[in-house]
Amino acid sequence: MPDLLTHVLGAYVLLTPVTWHVEWVDRRHVVVLMIGTIVPDLSKLQLLVGSSAVSDAIGRPWLWTGLHRLGPAGTLAAVGALGFERGRRLSGFGWLLAGILLHLVFDLAVIRASGLAPPYLYPLSWWHPPAADLLLSSDVWPWMMSSVLAGVVWMFDRRLVD
C-alpha cells in the first residue's frame, strides 16, 4: 500500500472534479469514497494485535491480510453501509466498494520483490496482478504529490462553490 494519505487524497482528487459536472454526485459521496479507501487498510490492525494472537484467542485460523482482499473488504463495506439511513444504504455501499477498488488499484503501484501483487480479487480469483513497481509504501513523494494536488482541487472547489 502507499500511505493512507495518498489513498484518501487520491479519492478526493479523482471524484471532486466529477461533482462540478455531474449533478447527482456531491461532496457527501466524495467523503464516503474516501472512507471506502480506508477499508482494506483495516488489515493493518495486525500492527496492534498480531494475527496469531487473534488465532489463539478464537481457536481458528485468522489472517488480518484477508481484509485487504475484495471479498472480505466488500463484505465489511456492506455491513458498514447498513449504518446509513434507509434509502442511502445502496448508494453508500456502492461508494464504499468503489473506494475499496480504488485502494486496490493504487496498491498495484507498490514495488514487489516478486513483481506480482497479492491476489486482491480473492475470493473471486487467485490471480496475482502484475505490480507496477513505482513506489514503496514508505516513500514520501506519493503523499507529498497527492497533498499538492488535493490542495489545488480544494481551491478550485471553493471558488466554484462560492
Added chain:
Amino acid sequence: MLVGDDTDLTVVGAETTAEPGDVIQIYGTIQPDGTVAAERVVVSERTSLVRLYAVSIGALALTVVVFFRSWTVDRRRLTFVPREGDEDA
C-alpha cells in the same frame, strides 16, 4: 508462504544490508540446505515505516473529520444522515 512470528531464514546472494526493525521483501528460491538464494531484495527502513504509520494515522483522523462535516448521526435511529445546511444538498 511462511507465516509465523519467529522464523529464521538465511538469505544468500543479497547485495544489500538491513538493520533490525527494517522490513524486507525477498524473492528467491529455497535451496536444499534451507537457505534462500535471493534474486531480488527490497528493504523498507524502520524510520520510513514509522513515518508511514504517522502519516497514515493523520490521514485517518483527517478523513473522519471531513466525513462528519457532511454527515451526522441521527441519535434516535443511530444512522448516518446528511448534515443539515450542507450547501451541496
